Amino acid sequence: MTEEELKLACARLVDKYSDDLSESLQVETWHLKPIHASNFGKDMAPYQLLKTIKRKFVSTMPEAENVKVAVRVRPFNAREKQRDATNIISMEGSTTFLFNPVAPKEEPKKFAYDFSYWSNDGYIEQDNGYCTADPSHPNGSKFADQAKVYEDLGRGVLSNAWEGYNSTLFAYGQTGSGKSYSVIGYGPNKGIVPLFCEEMFQGIEEKKSSGDATEFEVRFSMLEIYSEVARDLLGNTGNKKKGLKVREHPKKGFYADGLKTYMVTGYKDIQSKIEEGTLNRSIASTNMNATSSRAHTIVGITLIQKAKNATGQETAKTSVVNLVDLAGSERVASTGATGDRLKEGAAINQSLSCLGNCIHALAEKSSGKNTRVPYRDSVLTRLLMNALGGNSKTVMVAAISPADINYEETLSTLRYADRAKQIKTLATINEDPTEKMIRELREENEKLKKALQSGEIGISDGKPGMSEDEIALYWIKREEEMKARLAENNRELMQMKQSYEEKMKQAQQQQKVDDNKAKIEEEKKKHPHLANLNFDPLLSGKITHIIKLGKNTIGKSDTDITLFGPSIHDMHAVITRDNDGVISIEGCSSDSRILLNGDPVTSEVVLSHCDRLMFGTTQLYVYNNPEQAKKSKETYPEVTYEMAQEEIANKAGINMDSDDHSLETALLNKDLLEVLPGIDEANSISEELDKRVKFEVMLISPQMIGKLSGRTEVLVKMRNLENELEFEWPKDVFLNRLYLMKEMYQNYESGEEWDLPEERDPFIEHINTEVRIGNVQVFLQPLAYMVEQKEQLEITDFKGTEVGIMNVEVVPCTETGKEYCENDDVFIDNPAELIGKNLHFIMKIHGCRGLPNKYRDIRCKYRVFLDEEDTVSEIVTSTINPDFNHQKTFSFKPVTQQLVDYLNNGAIMVQVWGKQKIRNSVIPKAEGKNTKQMFQADLLNHANNLANGFRMNGRTVDPNKQSIIVELLLMKKQQGRQQQRLENFKKLISVAEKQNQRSVPVYIIKDLMSASTPEAAEPILAQLSSDDEYGDYNRVRSSSACILL
């Protein structure tokens, strides 16, 4: 029987015994193994053979296993503690409960996992910094320290590795939730990777000393995926920009071609490799302008155990362990949903959202559905294909924050983890005779070489109907793939043939280089130095610049300390260290942007231990002076990235330390901290690339953007300085575009083609992009009483300024659309009477008057009740007084309590949208000026407008930022006023109902509209009972602006 026939027989059995195993790859890798190993079947009849295979096959068939899922909740961080954040997580056994902070009385959501780790409180820090359970704390007994997490998750992975199984452990969760803490760990609190390595080498030593003749080989690799590019963190392989190619191997599945794997001989080796990889991540994140928390890190550890079996044949057991620290999961859902023209920025999240799709599809598959799993759609999922659906034992750690502020993200992580636990994988032991492996590799290489020489490279695989060009392209691709496979096989062959001693020698040579690093660590302890601060705490303090005696120049090129990034000059600053140990910093030119503890450096200043320094807009460092620290009696707090950024924002006038500890303010501050550094960066890139665009931060109350409830949002105003067009971008659109701007800048810095055509340029918003002109709120209470309303309402813009008026009507009608008139007498005394009946009404928007001159192509949009889509009016082209003559009938059959509540308390938010016109007068002003000059002119202009607020306490404050504070105050006032109006009317209704009044005079309503405090409303309401005119029913009815009760 040929191998082919055997394969076929197996495949039939596979079909019969498992629906999940229909992929031929799986047939090849493990189904054949037991059959081959026993070498049976040579002379058997097919029927007999099948029976035997069946017996063998079923008894050795591995069981599919569920992905193990653990959830871990971290302690509150400093910021959360400071604002007394509420804990929304509780855990009992392996179950996690999540409480909704805005509805604390609601039943908590319950999620059952394999493990739920409480690491929030109940611990003490030992002298060496290790966090361990505190027996005196009520939660001490349930506290999970690093050792506990390792015992449950890491040790299992290790015992799998001994047996020859592949394993994968991946950590999922929002930024700052504790993924790296669990996977890598911080200082003495070592995570799973170091503990795993430590124990693995201990195990090797123990086995060796107990006389085990097995040869152990451990290989280590580390790669990063950022924006769909896989980069080797340990070698200079591959094109830095394009990264490593991800290729498919018929047996191994997907792999990163050219990824360097290093042989490691002890825990120390691995530790220094991790440090090297982390340093490379820090450098990339700082200098390449990338955002590290948007990168995925995959640590790969391969354990090869070579031993002789009973027949004297050498076999190799290979286990690949992947430990994956995923990028922060926030905004996975929101990117792509932002509606932005430039969605490519979403590539940042492509891997993560694709992982979500794969998990979703795999979960469906395991519940019996026949779903396609989109592994191929991203780099991450290709590399993790085995981990998710193939030959691997897989563990997921979902890291969550305990704080109320992160409710939405935590809920999404818990749901994600819930889905992951349904996935099943099927791991097999990877054990083969080395001789056979070598033979197979050689055979394959022969085949590849022949094919390449003869030029027959499987063109028959090409799709029918391919054009000649396509065939040519296909050839090139196939050829490249075959060459890569050949190279990979050769590499593997070489590794297999090399003796253990040779490999050890190589590894030791490598070690010598690493000794240098230890020297730098020593220097750091003695000499003053700058240490980087990164958004990701794991990458903070990794880049060090020692300050030598004399002058230390800082800049882009030919300087002692080289920094890259927008706004950094060739010669940016000088740090001088004199013989007396005094160290000072000075800018090289008046526009060298340097912030010292948040304040601009305008002349030479002396540095002190723990000072924060920002160069340009992205290079943030802390200055450390170990000598000074030792002598001083002061206790220095640990300087973090967040603290330094907050300081910069505070100094610019945005107070983040207010006493307002509310959830809303905390969320607002979180958004601001995310957006503000980005604004500075975007502006400096715009300046350097002469993009003629300026960004400003805006705060918007939910009402201003057409929402009836919600929280204050951070928006970014993008202003084209040339034509003065303005566009408002939601935060996510801005952040997405910022990635594209960074990429553009990166290309510019590295001397590559950088400018993009208009349609792909992140700095350009098309002139035809619609913008929101303003909103009108049409309260619906009259309709609840079946009364028509005809009103002329103010249109207000973002800032609450009146920008025009709108004529609207809301008229109850019959099912056929006939408007009710007074004679129909359909008024009702109590809106509850509507429940169960049918309600029809017509919404009319006649038109707007007096809109600002800069708009054209104007239209209105609105939603009623639970509408999921906007109703839109016609577009009126070239007038600032557009007549829409819009009307639409809405029907509710039957009316529910929810609808009555909506009518009573809610409103229709009509939004006015339009396109902008370029004024003829603006372009000449910009002519001949570059972006930098335009920024200066703009600043001056703004300063003149805000002359009083411009200098605060002798400091120069960025007027744009200053204006946000004004805006925020204004907005809060306006919100308060609106709320007060609503309260006034509620009171009015209750007073009127109590007194059994059916009508209220117009002037009382008018006065109430302008009463902005309860005190001001009181005397007006009092008039209601004293005024005898209200009884004049007919007189009041004749007015259109009254509310009938």
Ligand SMILES: Nc1ncnc2c1ncn2[C@@H]1O[C@H](COP(=O)(O)OP(=O)(O)OP(=O)(O)O)[C@@H](O)[C@H]1O
């Ligand atoms: N279980 C824990 N115990 C103590 N501190 C923790 C724990 N988990 C996280 N932290 C702390 O919280 C901070 C953020 O954690 P970490 O860096 O692990 O987050 P992350 O999820 O990897 O974020 P990112 O997506 O930005 O990489 C760190 O300062 C870390 O020390």
Ligand SMILES: [Mg+2]
């Ligand atoms: Mg991390």
